[in-house]
Amino acid sequence: MPVQAIVFDLDGVLIDSEPLWEEVRRGYVSARGGRWLPDTQERLMGMSTPEWADYIATDLVEGVTADEVAYEVIDQMSQRYADGPPLLPGAREAVQRMAEYRPLGLASSSPRALIDLALGKLGVEALFRATVSTEEVDRGKPEPDGYLTVAARLEVPAGACVAVEDSANGLRSAHAAGMAVIAVPREAHPPAPEALDLAAHTVRHLDEITPELVGRLGS
Structure with a gap:
């Protein structure tokens, strides 16, 4: 799709x-x-x-x-x-780059207050058409509720979305929702091997997430 x-x-x-x-x-x-x-x-x-x-x-x-x-x-x-959340390298650029390609959503386990604060501090809140906190759905990750809800708010089928995740429970959640998942593992908390196997593609850096990569995953 x-x-x-x-x-x-x-x-x-x-x-x-x-x-x-x-x-x-x-x-x-x-x-x-x-x-x-x-x-x-x-x-x-x-x-x-x-x-x-x-x-x-x-x-x-x-x-x-x-x-x-x-x-x-x-x-x-x-x-x-308060002074700005710790931005990961390439994060702002990745959001800006992908927002020019397709509509963006966000599915986070953070509470709504911290989502809004973080995106506001990063100056990218306007680039997301839909954001969901798992405190707004029945079940958190690894259940698919958050990802299914953000897809519904974006008014697209979940199977037509590509998710970007780092944790084992996040990978399980997006995959259970029927999304192709790009994994960005973190050394401090690497996902379990069986969860990482659910990813359609694994990258080491956000710079690797491009329209060309995402387009291939949907082809």
């Missing part, structure tokens, strides 16, 4: 925010005498706000509610973004 739209992830694709998320959430857990497990960061990646807040409140920290966790962590992340 010819490509009609391109859908980016945010964290780990356009901004190098996963280390910040880990630092803030790990610090929150530690400050309250909780326990950070070896697989906690991997499990949290892709979860919606209600999902990760409930996981922290239920499994890692005692005596707090999920709402309290979400409020405090998101507030700390907003402060970290």
